[in-house]
Amino acid sequence: MAASRGLVLARTAKGECWSAPTGRFRERLQRDGISLCAGDWIMLQPNPGPSKASIIDLLPRSASLMRQGTGPGIRQQCLAANLEVVWLVMGLDRNFNPARMERLLALAWGSGAQPVVVLTKRDLNAQWEAFATRIEGIAPGVPVLAISAHSGEGLEELQGFLPEGHTAVMVGSSGAGKSTLLNALMGSDVRRTKEIRVSDGRGRHTTSLRELFLLPRGGCLIDTPGIREVGLGAEGADLDSAFSDIAGLAGDCRFRDCSHSAEPGCAVQVALAEGSLDPDRHGHYLRLRREVAFEAARSDEHLWREREEKWRRISRLQKQFKER
Template identity: 45%
Template sequence: MGEYGYSQRIEEMYAGAKAAEGFVCARVLADYGLGFVIVAEAGEMDAVMSGGMLADVSGIRPVAGDWVVARPAPEGGHAQITGVLPRFSCLERADTMVGWKKTVVAANFDYLIIMISMNANYGLNRIERMLSAARASGGVPVLALSKADLCADSAKLAGRAEAVAAGVDVITFSSVTGEGMAKIMSYFRKGVTCAVVGSSGVGKSTLLNRLMGYEAAKTATVRQEDSKGRHTTTYRALHLLPEGGLFLDTPGIRAFGLTAEGDELDSTFTDIKELASSCRFGDCSHTKEPGCAVLKAIEEGELEERRYLSYMRMAKELDYVRASYDRAVWQERKKKGKAIAKFSKELNKTKGK
């Protein structure tokens, strides 16, 4: 299982799960919603969640890349996944269409490769947003600028990306011409998992096919007028590459809502954080207060207005997300409190009889 990323860390987590005899440690290779493909020492097998996991609506649902506790079934049957081991890395996004509900995009990866194509998909705001989430994931972010063959000035776009991605490797490559492929392939080493995320049409499936040596994933044409593509990957899958390494493929992401976890903005906008420490007021909103070092930097040309607006938009979004989570927690506690009060009342009535 070493080629699938099994290590002493996974072994210790599985030992901590105290699984009964007959259970095995397995890794999820594909997540189809209700069904899964997992791999253990005995090989690959189809699997479903156990009744207990299905009944626990608040529990962790397995996704591709997860390490799980599973009970193999007799030949021809489906194995049952009974538990998910703790994740050492996890990329989540807030679903803006479903009350900012958190959705797991990828789990248990060593590197998080953010793919941005150098056409209409390219945007510094998009890069800053994705990096903010990536830095809070627990994996090492890598920025991969794809479709260099379609860009007239790839060096210029790469330089702009490097300016907002301090401390992050930035790779310019083309799956068509082979430019930069050696660099991106260097991350896919034996036992190392690389999660690849990005919008539809940025070339994730094309990159996977090149690394696999055959068409492991369907590709689709991209509209020339806006460079938008169709979803060719509709489920999460973990692919073992012929030369070693694991490619965690994810569906294209149209919108990426932040989840208000940790210091997502501070780690990406370190320049603004440093400026803010010099503001006259500790609770400065950086909008109108006198003595605001951030606004002063914009006036003097030290801080780009675009970057400032990107920061402010995400800060406002995070404030809203935190407030939404607080309301959800309050409502859930209120609901549980009413249930407990109702149960206590009924219990007292029973005792009085």
Template identity: 70%
Template sequence: MHQPANALPGHAPASRPFESLQPWGWSPALAEVCQDRCPPGAEPGRVVAASRGLALVQTATGETWCAPTGRFRARLQAEDLTLCAGDWLLLERPPGDGRASALDLLPRGPSLTRQGASGRPQVLAAHLDVVFLVMGLDRNFNLPRLERLLALAWGSGARPVVVLTKADLAGEAGPFVARVEGVAPGVAVLAVSALTETGLDGLRACLPPGATAVLVGSSGAGKSTLLNALMGEAVRRTREVRASDGRGRHTTSLRELFRLPDLGCLIDTPGIREVGLCAGGADLDSTFSDLAAWAASCRFRDCTHGAEPGCAVQAALAEGRLDPERYGHYLRLRREVAFEAARSDARLWREREDKWKRIGKMLKQMKKERP
């Protein structure tokens, strides 16, 4: 169960900053936006979970289910938006115990976005301060996958933190931490164990009251077990990882926001099978900050770090300062982001053409119907 917010009698006045929502991430910046956009009788609420057009929302007076109004639903469809855990909405409640209506979506802060199966960007969680990249110290340990997750985390605008779970199985976690630090310069790396509670205090220090983090990783990484340990109770069902291949099964099917005791909010997500990068949602320069530093010394500003003369990245590669495998990962991810950007541009052009064709047909039909 989610911890209920401190109850307030009735609806909080629009002029007040909804203090009871501060543990859920409410901030002065959101209060200012809300004051400008909140109609009389409406109130803000944070999306705890969203599924099939409905959203479970935490308000100043507790949790409630809501559905977008027709006008708001049309706007979401027109702007290709889907509600997600962490969003802030403006709600209107009918008299009695009827379901609330969602009127508007407050502007999103730092958000984690990946390339969806449909080829469109998919927002996984919104209004984030920290992205916990979770990887187990067993057969789940995979540095190339971590580099992909780092690109998403840096692209979100939130602070990435690598969490190495199952430290009790690793014997000595130091060598694993060193390997991760080699591909994640400047990123905090924590080795933790939910079983022995090793390293959990370091994790708690990253999530003070009012902050929001998201757990991201593949199935079997230990995200739900970690959440249960931080909550102090079993709020997520867990399953054992198969010994044959080290893989876990999906125990989380819904992205859901939890408020941790005496801490901030934590969004748990299902295991990510495919870490698709999308243009605008991935930050390769921060992920490969060592390459970016060398690239700043290249002779040409548009250097592709291939065969151009005066390429500082190629010089670092030749001198052994840059790992060839890391360079190869960088090139592969850069090509993927460029491909997705081109595909997105082509899709937008097709959608615009289809839109104007529909408008043209409608105008012709209107002319025919004129007397």
């Protein structure tokens, strides 16, 4: 259901309980650079003591939302696991920002789950249909819904995208209206205002917690805190799906490795000249591609350094061994 500072809120057939990995399993998680997250399936072992259960294993994940790590380890961080759908939530108020949506789409496609754009606060914007059309233009292959959590408009259709037994995660910037939408779908204020007590007693994680909720209709919905910047990593993002209009054109270029700048027979240049491809969109695509390539190079370098360090250790051991 949720994970925080090494503790996991798990739901079992007997109800919810806080649990922690056993020492051995914790070591394995650390070695593999994995942290548990909402949506994970874990194996628990009952404890006799006050902490009711220990985590002994993590089941393999299917489609998961990954974020590029920012620390020195640069490891990928899993934000939500085992997803069928990713809801990209954006307000039809001052929160509206198509360039950010392009990034969110690349992130969502990278998860392997189906992205769905959810434009909220439709009650605040008389021109909501024009805004939705604008997003449709940059989201090929993605349903775009405009809803209002206050009036309830569009909620019925939205729930159609989360059938019983499926899991969705909501991502979007702070203030997009994610938690308000969750409360509307739950039919009550579940966004916890009360303290979530963890066994170390250190207090509340109300705003920082990614948490899974079971909707009355049977779907699972993960609410997340707003992401400030959507950094695209080498593995987490899928630009070819997010920009399938441009990627599709590239298939018609004369050269396989066309850079779409000045080559003869470039289908992307033709589309730009004809006006069927928006130059701004093309520019965004190129910029995001550079960003992903940069991140890929950075994590390659990191891997190399790790490998070198390992070999240095091994040869040091060999030397010691020979000297004996």
